[in-house]
Each structure stands twice: as C-alpha cells, then as structure tokens.
Amino acid sequence: MSTVWLVVLVVGGATVAFKATGPVLLGGRTLPPAIAEVVALLAPVLLAALVVTQAVGGDDDLVLDARLAGVGAGAVAIAARAPLPAVVVVAAAATALARLFT
C-alpha cells in the first residue's frame, strides 16, 4: 500500500473512532450528576480553545496576522447583536481587507 493510502485509512479510522467515543460508549445514558457538571463545561472550554487556536495558532508558534482583525470585527458585530451569518461575513471581510493592506 502506498504511503498516501496508509495515511488516509489510518487517520480516517482514528477520526471515526474519536467521533464515535461518546455516542457509542455512552449514547442515550444519563450521566451521574458530578460527571454531567464536568461535561457541561466542555462546550465553553473547547469553544474558547477553538477561538484561540484558530485566531493565533500557527504550525508550532503563535502567529499574529489578519485573522485578528477578523475576530475583532466579529466581536464588535457580536456585541451589536448581529445575527450569526452577519458575524461570519463581517469577520471574513475584515480579515480580507486587513490582508490586503498588510
């Protein structure tokens, strides 16, 4: 098997397994209250980590670039209670503009 196919199949298999972890092992069950309290915080924690890594993450270092302008403009739109699609469009436009002028 070629390297490309080996990578595609191993990564695909591993990702399918990661995504199936909760639904297959715990699916439909009600978690004990203490665990549920912890799991309930996964959403804000992982969302915050995604914001950070997508805004300033690079291959293996912090990268400050036009994405910051996008997040900043997005934050203003969020504070102004803009609907979600508008936030996405404003952020993309600000990022593109900042990239054009830097």
Place this chain on the structure above:
Amino acid sequence: MSSFVSRYRDGARAASAVAATVWFFGASFGLVARAAGMGVLAPLVMSATTFAGSAQFAVTSILGAGGGGAAAIAAAVLLNARYAPISISVAPLFRGRLPRRLLESQLIVDESWALASRGGGRFDRRILLGAGLLLYVSWVSGTAVGVLAGDALGDPKDLGLDGAFPALFLALLAPQLRAPRAAAAAALGAVIALALIPVTPAGTPIVAASAACLLGLRRRL
C-alpha cells in the same frame, strides 16, 4: 411550536453561511492535496471519512513537504483527538442501536457541534445532525471540485475565510459566558491553549484545554 420552528430556521440559516465557507475550504483542500501528490481518489476518501479540516490540511502539508507517513498520521491523530471530549459532550443526544449511533456520530464536526450548543451543557440534536449533514455534503463536494478544478477558485484566504472561523466560534461562545462558572472555565481553557501553542504540536493545546472543565467538580465558584 413557532419558537421551535424559528429556532430551527435560525440554525439552518446560520449553518448555510458556514457551509459556504466550509465548501471553499473543501475545494482548497482538494487543490492542495492534489498538488501534494495525493491523487484524485485519496483526498475524496479522506474528506468522506476524516471530515475534519485542520487534520486534513496538516496531512497535505506534511506529505507535500516529504515529511513521511508516520509524521502525517501523528499530527492528524493529535489534531483530531479533541473529537473524543467533543463527542462525549453530546453523547446523550444519540439513542437507538449501535450502528445508527456510530453513523450519526460521524456528523459531529467543530462547526455543527458549536452551532448545536445551547449552553449549560445542552445541545440541540436536530441542529447537530442537520448542520452536520449540510457541512458534510459541502466538505466532500468542495473537495471533489478542488481536486478536479481547484486552480480556477483561488485561495480562500484572499476572501478572509480563515478569519471567519474564530469569529464564528466566538459568537457561539458569547451567550454561554453569562454563567460565571462557564466563563471561568472558558477563560482557563483559553489561557491553557494560548500557553501551549508555542511549545506543543498543533492539536495538543485544544486537548489539554479540555482539562479546564474539571472546574465543574467544584461545588461553588
């Protein structure tokens, strides 16, 4: 009933803006995967099974630079390890027989999961699966166009689409920050991720940040 329908419509509307962005990135993945020597079929199979942008781009950049299969696998597996905690957070939404739970779980992706999040640990099953399906079709069809005709589309970065994702996640995080404990956990998670980005391989910061949810073990905060 009407509020349920309007909420569902809001979800679909939000998902369609995100789907367009995801489609462009799928096309861009197809283009760079082909340029990295992955051929036509392998990138398509990868989009259909892995369905996670950052890991797939990492693979193309490592293989394209002659980095070897083991390095590509390690990076992608590390990047996608976050889907273990993410899938645990939505586990109660998945019912029925095992094959069905397995199949539906593959519609979990950062964006569908984030759109479905309602705060306080609650998630909307219809939005998770509806948005997930839409994004899956966008990602795979984008990849197909990218491997075949990607040159004609240009770079999604010129459209600023890479800056749209962090803003999207911020918009979905903001309403959850009203609960003091969620705000504290989110801040801790962000600090952990920020501190680890310069010193660990990509993927590790997000997985390590999930430890911040252990704040849930404290009775008061």
